[in-house]
Amino acid sequence: MRVCIINTGGTIACAGDPLAPMPSARFAEAAGRLLTPSLMAAMPDLRLHFDTGLAFDSPSGTLDSTDLRPVDWCRIAGRILDLYADHDGFVVLHGTDTMDYTASALPFLLNVFDPDGLGRAVLSKPVVLTGAQLPLFRETAAGPVLNAGGDGWANVTGAVQTARLRLPEVALFFDGRLWRGNRALKVSTTRFAAFDSPHLAPLAESGIGVRHGPAVPLNGPPAPDRALDDPAAMALARDQLDAVEAGLGENVVIELPVTPADHASPAPPLAALIDAALAAGARGLVLTGYGEGNVPAGAGGIASALQRAVDGGVTVMIGSRVIGGSVGTFHYAAGAWMARTGAVAAGDMTPVAAFAKLSILLAAAAHHGWDGRAIRALLSRSLTGESSSRDRLSGGEVLHPGMALHAADGGAVLDNDPADGLTLRDGAGAQVWAVPGPGRLVLRDRPVFLGHDGATLWAAPADLPGGILILTGHPVPALTLHDPAGRAAPAVIAGL
The missing domain is CATH 3.40.50.40 (Rossmann fold)
Structure with missing residues (x-):
């Protein structure tokens, strides 16, 4: 697997007394010499590349994350897009002060969405951010050596190992846990466990080996033409990135x-x-x-x-x-x-x-x-897993009794009442459509509403595609079906 390590700066890339940023080229040389042999011995399929092409406006070319600005999110995203075709995954070294901001921003820069929140250009490779509370290297008379008392070596190793899981999303690795990037928060300045995720369990954990965590990873591209590997999708992402970089100041x-x-x-x-x-x-x-x-x-x-x-x-x-x-x-x-x-x-x-x-x-x-x-x-809407989805069901998901969907673009609500069943209401609370219950709405190849005994109380028409069920409220309350690639069905299941 080809993994590219991009160094943006931060404590992990500092050295000396007092601590100061290492120049990008010197850090890359030391990392290649001191890290690569051990990593490749543990992962023989690994091919590492330490990139030096990203440069910020500083003498070292790197940046203390305290000084990082939104436009720098675009620089990092742009470098990933530049190198996308040449690598299977990316590890981004970053300062801890604003790592959660960058980890939250990159998913929105590396994916392009339509107004319904469905992907038009979708990240297909892992991007893992990591850093350290202590520097990765220690300066000696003979040159840089690994800082044996620090957490940098373990974090870089864990980031590379979890990148090999090929989860198609932006994540943050720290102290043995891989978090979804836009769910992570910095919670400590003194512990090696510097980050946590209050709303989502880990995507993966490393210890004796690497294992998937309780959280379900993002699905990635729903079709080849939606993946960033596709030239047309990549063009969409680059055009959006240029527009964002130009529009941030205003x-x-x-x-x-x-x-x-x-x-x-x-x-x-x-x-x-x-x-x-x-x-x-x-x-x-x-x-x-x-x-x-x-x-x-x-x-x-x-x-x-x-x-x-x-x-x-x-x-x-x-x-x-x-x-x-x-x-x-x-x-x-x-x-x-x-x-x-x-x-x-x-x-x-x-x-x-x-x-x-x-x-x-x-x-x-x-x-x-x-x-x-x-x-x-x-x-x-939840675009890249940054929040719980409230307006849709995807394959395999269930709307159990007592649960509801809320339209993101209006006041419509699809309520699965434990006694009365499924009811679609508009923003004023008026009933639009209903299926008597009680039961559960299950999204299989198409939506079905099953009674407590498994009997089918309602099923979507067989000629509609299955994959994603979205509740919309504008201009009218409606349930629309989309195929797995996000292409809308020609008709609505329910509406005025």
């Missing part, structure tokens, strides 16, 4: 934390921060609220400021400062007013992933012709 996203303050004062501090962000040219806001995304309304000043932002074309996402849990329907009176502003609930996305996703979608919007409605729908 689509600034700012994250604002909600903190205890006198929100009922004539000029609430959070309202002033929102207005200041708008004055600074923000086109997107990520608010990290309390609990399930609650934001105090106070005497109305915060609500007015947010409404001014939304009315001015600013896209607002509401996340939570709580590591676990989800922001969805605003249940509490303290947050119910948020739904009326048009803000998008982040679901179980981390604030880091919400920031990266909003930044990239806004920068890509003009290129794809996405309006505000399309942007909000895409933010609500």
Whole structure:
């Protein structure tokens, strides 16, 4: 297997006293000399390439991740696309301070989606980010040697080993665990277990050997013409990347934390921060609220400021400062007013992933012709596994009693009531379509609704393709079937 190691910088690539970044070429020479023999002895099929073609605006050509900017996400993604045809997988060495931001951003830069969130150009090879809490090398009079007390060697080895699983997604490896990149968060500055994933179990773990974890990997390209290996798909990805890089400067996203303050004062501090962000040219806001995304309304000043932002074309996402849990329907009176502003609930996305996703979608919007409605729908949809899917079922998935699908582009809900069965309702709550139950909706080659005894209570027409079932709410509530490649069926299963 051909694995390319791309060094962006960070602690893992520092050396000396005081610590300073190693020049890219010197790091690549030391890594090739000190790492390659051991790695190839353990993995005889491995062919390693230490790339030196990525250069940032710094004397060493690498970058402390504290200084990394959104445009640098594009540089990293661009280098991966440049080398894509020559390698079977990629390991990206990165500083830990913003590794979770880059790991969240790269999936949106290396995949291209249609307005329904289905892949038009899809990553087909593993991209694994890793780094270290201590440098990989130690300087001696004879030159660099491996830092025996550090975690860098184990992390590089584990990243290469898990890349050999060929999971077609961006992941982050640290301290024996492979996490989905856009689910990871940095949780410690002192432990070797520097990253965790509060909403998703590991994709893989390394110990005595490497084994798959509890989390289900992404499926990868649904058809050869959707894979980045295909020249047309690669062209789509490059065009999108160019558009994002050009559009980031005009689509600034700012994250604002909600903190205890006198929100009922004539000029609430959070309202002033929102207005200041708008004055600074923000086109997107990520608010990290309390609990399930609650934001105090106070005497109305915060609500007015947010409404001014939304009315001015600013896209607002509401996340939570709580590591676990989800922001969805605003249940509490303290947050119910948020739904009326048009803000998008982040679901179980981390604030880091919400920031990266909003930044990239806004920068890509003009290129794809996405309006505000399309942007909000895409933010609500799980595109690369960054959140739990709320608007669709894919092959093998089941909508059990007590579960529901929610349209990302409107208020439609498909509710599987434990007593009454399957009911499709529009945004006003009116019934559109129903199948008496109780039962479970199973997506096989086509959707079927099975009773508790396994009897078929309803089945989709046999001439419709199976693969993905999507609930849409605009312009009317409907259930649409798509084949595994994402191509839509010529008719809807249910609708007005």
